Amino acid sequence: MKKLINSPDTVVADFLEGMALAHPTSLRIDHENRVVLRGTPKDEGKVAIVSGGGSGHEPLHGGYVGRGMLDAACAGEVFTSPVPDQMQAATKAVDRGAGVLYIVKNYTGDVMNFDMAAELADAEDDIAVRQVITNDDVAVEDSTFTAGRRGVGGTVLVEKIAGAAAEEGRSLEEVAEVAERVNACARSMGMALTPVTVPANGKPSFELGDDEIEIGIGIHGEPGRRREPVASAREIAEKLLDPILAELPGEGPVLLMVNGMGATPLIELYIMAKEASQVLAERGVEVSRHMVGELITSLDMAGCSITLLRLDDELTALWDAPVHSPALHWSADDIQE
Amino acid sequence: MKKLINSPDTVVADFLEGMALAHPTSLRIDHENRVVLRGTPKDEGKVAIVSGGGSGHEPLHGGYVGRGMLDAACAGEVFTSPVPDQMQAATKAVDRGAGVLYIVKNYTGDVMNFDMAAELADAEDDIAVRQVITNDDVAVEDSTFTAGRRGVGGTVLVEKIAGAAAEEGRSLEEVAEVAERVNACARSMGMALTPVTVPANGKPSFELGDDEIEIGIGIHGEPGRRREPVASAREIAEKLLDPILAELPGEGPVLLMVNGMGATPLIELYIMAKEASQVLAERGVEVSRHMVGELITSLDMAGCSITLLRLDDELTALWDAPVHSPALHWSADDIQE
Numbered sequence: 001m002k003k004l005i006n007s008p009d010t011v012v013a014d015f016l017e018g019m020a021l022a023h024p025t026s027l028r029i030d031h032e033n034r035v036v037l038r039g040t041p042k043d044e045g046k047v048a049i050v051s052g053g054g055s056g057h058e059p060l061h062g063g064y065v066g067r068g069m070l071d072a073a074c075a076g077e078v079f080t081s082p083v084p085d086q087m088q089a090a091t092k093a094v095d096r097g098a099g100v101l102y103i104v105k106n107y108t109g110d111v112m113n114f115d116m117a118a119e120l121a122d123a124e125d126d127i128a129v130r131q132v133i134t135n136d137d138v139a140v141e142d143s144t145f146t147a148g149r150r151g152v153g154g155t156v157l158v159e160k161i162a163g164a165a166a167e168e169g170r171s172l173e174e175v176a177e178v179a180e181r182v183n184a185c186a187r188s189m190g191m192a193l194t195p196v197t198v199p200a201n202g203k204p205s206f207e208l209g210d211d212e213i214e215i216g217i218g219i220h221g222e223p224g225r226r227r228e229p230v231a232s233a234r235e236i237a238e239k240l241l242d243p244i245l246a247e248l249p250g251e252g253p254v255l256l257m258v259n260g261m262g263a264t265p266l267i268e269l270y271i272m273a274k275e276a277s278q279v280l281a282e283r284g285v286e287v288s289r290h291m292v293g294e295l296i297t298s299l300d301m302a303g304c305s306i307t308l309l310r311l312d313d314e315l316t317a318l319w320d321a322p323v324h325s326p327a328l329h330w331s332a333d334d335i336q337e
Numbered sequence: 338m339k340k341l342i343n344s345p346d347t348v349v350a351d352f353l354e355g356m357a358l359a360h361p362t363s364l365r366i367d368h369e370n371r372v373v374l375r376g377t378p379k380d381e382g383k384v385a386i387v388s389g390g391g392s393g394h395e396p397l398h399g400g401y402v403g404r405g406m407l408d409a410a411c412a413g414e415v416f417t418s419p420v421p422d423q424m425q426a427a428t429k430a431v432d433r434g435a436g437v438l439y440i441v442k443n444y445t446g447d448v449m450n451f452d453m454a455a456e457l458a459d460a461e462d463d464i465a466v467r468q469v470i471t472n473d474d475v476a477v478e479d480s481t482f483t484a485g486r487r488g489v490g491g492t493v494l495v496e497k498i499a500g501a502a503a504e505e506g507r508s509l510e511e512v513a514e515v516a517e518r519v520n521a522c523a524r525s526m527g528m529a530l531t532p533v534t535v536p537a538n539g540k541p542s543f544e545l546g547d548d549e550i551e552i553g554i555g556i557h558g559e560p561g562r563r564r565e566p567v568a569s570a571r572e573i574a575e576k577l578l579d580p581i582l583a584e585l586p587g588e589g590p591v592l593l594m595v596n597g598m599g600a601t602p603l604i605e606l607y608i609m610a611k612e613a614s615q616v617l618a619e620r621g622v623e624v625s626r627h628m629v630g631e632l633i634t635s636l637d638m639a640g641c642s643i644t645l646l647r648l649d650d651e652l653t654a655l656w657d658a659p660v661h662s663p664a665l666h667w668s669a670d671d672i673q674e
Contacts, residue, residue: 002530002531002547002548002550002567002639003605004570004573004601004605004606004608004641005569005570006569006571006608011604011608014570014607014608014612015604015605015607016607018606018607018608018610018611018612018614018629019607021610021611021614021624021627022607022610022627022628022629024627026671055604056602056604058602058604058607059603063603193339193340193341194339210339211339213339230339232344233341233342233343233351258359262602262603263600263601263602263637263639265395265599265634265637266395266396266400266599266634267392267393267636268341268342268352269355270351270352270353270355270359270395271341271342271343271348271352271355272341272355273355273358273359274351274352274354274355274358275343275351277355287358290358290360290361291359292355292359294603297602297603299602300600300602302339302600302637303341324668324671329667329671334363334661
């Protein structure tokens, strides 16, 4: 195993220290509880948004903490849910009297632990909590760590749009409603060129031949739909988009997100963005917003995922609203630029 | 070879189409000349900044086109200099009467071609051009494609700071002077965990054993100083920083840039940022600015580089100035955040 780490045991603590050093004013990190917080607290009376999950998907979730997005992110061990105590600490740190929304990817451990944290917040701290479970992956029903569909790339979109709704001063019910709507309108599918190596295991989590790719892979290397021979970017775009389009509800323009799995060069992601845009144009789907980059990853896996979100005017306006986090950042005057 | 491409022959054309689609308002791409331009031209009377080089180092250079940084970037074939005609087209597209600064990484082909473009701009178009050659890599004197030191991570810092100086309305001489000063105050060194595979070759450009790393590697996979057994993040930080510190001029605080080589997960870059910060603290060097991410890459090579820039008040203020490019983005109000 070749990785830039000190020891498998210290990966999460070390990376959080690095985040704190790299973002000394915009982030504040509670190292004891492994919670990433905004450097300056948000205003009184605003709904707070908390997410989190296993580490290894960076920049998700800590990289999305900032004005217009998350208030806190809980970091579990690599590919392992954080525990309810972490979530309770995050909840207490960010609540400003308007309640807290949890954004939870649909993996059994995360769902169970965030559920317990919501009960603790209610019973011990008298904080109102609502939860939204993301489950946008069309690849498989049920999986290694999941009952039902997995939460993947759509989670980034839920965090951005719910964050914008909270920043506008909407109520907890309203922010939860829009988060649910984004999840309901988002569909994703991923593929791998290479397997992922978890530091504690030291070996690839599955085997993939020199001429093989896996279609429908999960963000922990969970099995996908099928293995296939290497294909062109154009063919891969079709293999991901056709199942997504078959499940995408509604009509009208979409947001296209092309995401790298952690070890995918940006030049390849731009090529995938071109091919995905062309496939969508041929299918009669208008793309009105784009996002390309490594946004929700799987350690050192090479590959990509595509997410589509069906937009309406409200979701578009919330998407365009300013965001100031380490990993997603734009200003009001960028939109017209 | 497993890559998200259609064909080795179309990599650059396809990626530029993807960039255009992904950034429809902030960028404009001259596909005939393979030049990335700002979506909205800059003001009359400002110095324009042009960079460019072989593709495969994304987001360098096209991802740094935008307000506060570059006006244009010329994209060559993978690891191959663009030609003078591209640079001339870029120069004519961006000149607004105040002259043009070329920022050129020190590789023989780039230096020769930008030199010819400067002559063409003067002789045929009557545009004043100044050039700054970056050569911040301390690993080796002379290399596969270079006489003298290679231009690597420091180039990103030169582009950012010269861009801010131009945005302030400084003259061509003044912008060139500050760019020269950044280059003179920046030192870098890189290392590889894995080799790089150029699409047209289809095979890794060099061999590296399962337990081997290469210290001092270039951004095209050019040989470094030595091969060594796998080491910890802490040890690698020392192996890169000690040669950098030995050559870093001046006194006072530094900017620390931790860069991924293209296939390096963000979690590992944050771990390297922590270790580098700690090594610098132990060496008595204050880090006053940080930047962590994949900023100047080498296709699918895994590994990292570290760049230090000795800061003074002027360089710090120019660094903090707003920047609005696809890959580097911050606003005036982020600094205090």
